[in-house]
Amino acid sequence: MRTTFDFAPYRRSTVGFDRLFDLLETEMRGEGGDGYPAFDIAAEGEDRYQITLAVPGYTSSDIAVVARQNQLTVTGKRPEGTDQSRYLHQGILIRPFERHFQLADFIQVEGAKLQDGLLGIVLKRVVPDAMKPRRIEIGVGPSGQEQIEDLSEDRSAAA
Known part of the structure; x- marks a missing residue:
C-alpha cells in the first residue's frame, strides 16, 4: 500500500498554500507527534x-x-x-x-x-x-x- 502522496502538481498550480502542503506532508511522515x-x-x-x-x-x-x-x-x-x-x-x-x-x-x-x-x-x-x-x-x-x-x-x- 502506498503511504506517500506527491503534492508537487498542486504546489505548481496554487499560490500561498505552501504552509498547508508542508503541514500535510509533515503529518503523512508521522512527524506530527505521537x-x-x-x-x-x-x-x-x-x-x-x-x-x-x-x-x-x-x-x-x-x-x-x-x-x-x-x-x-x-x-x-x-x-x-x-x-x-x-x-x-x-x-x-x-x-x-x-x-x-x-x-x-x-x-x-x-x-x-x-x-x-x-x-x-x-x-x-x-x-x-x-x-x-x-x-x-x-x-x-x-x-x-x-x-x-x-x-x-x-x-x-x-x-
Missing part, C-alpha cells in the same frame, strides 16, 4: 465543527485551551502527587500532553466542555460581511447604449 491524546474532528453543519479529545483522568482545571490567531492549542498536565493509588496495572495513559490544531481563516472557538473523559471544543466559521461574496449588478452606461443603437441602425441600412 498521537496522544486521540481526537476526532466532526462537521456539525456547514459552518460548525467539533474537536473531541479523549482525556480520561483529567479535570477541567488540568486542561488549558488557548486560541491564538489561526492556531488552537490544548495542553493537559496533572498536578504532581494527586493519585495515591497503587496500580497493579495502569493501561490508561495519563501523561502531560500538548496538541496543536491549525485553524482556517475566520474559525472561532465558541466554547469547550469536559464530560465523561471527553473534551469537546466547538468551532464556528464567522465570515465578516466585507469578506462574503456579493452579487454585482451589471449596468449599461450611455456609451454602451449608443453602441447597441449603432449596430441596430447598421442592420436596418444593410437590409
Whole structure:
C-alpha cells in the first residue's frame, strides 16, 4: 500500500498554500507527534465543527485551551502527587500532553466542555460581511447604449 502522496502538481498550480502542503506532508511522515491524546474532528453543519479529545483522568482545571490567531492549542498536565493509588496495572495513559490544531481563516472557538473523559471544543466559521461574496449588478452606461443603437441602425441600412 502506498503511504506517500506527491503534492508537487498542486504546489505548481496554487499560490500561498505552501504552509498547508508542508503541514500535510509533515503529518503523512508521522512527524506530527505521537498521537496522544486521540481526537476526532466532526462537521456539525456547514459552518460548525467539533474537536473531541479523549482525556480520561483529567479535570477541567488540568486542561488549558488557548486560541491564538489561526492556531488552537490544548495542553493537559496533572498536578504532581494527586493519585495515591497503587496500580497493579495502569493501561490508561495519563501523561502531560500538548496538541496543536491549525485553524482556517475566520474559525472561532465558541466554547469547550469536559464530560465523561471527553473534551469537546466547538468551532464556528464567522465570515465578516466585507469578506462574503456579493452579487454585482451589471449596468449599461450611455456609451454602451449608443453602441447597441449603432449596430441596430447598421442592420436596418444593410437590409
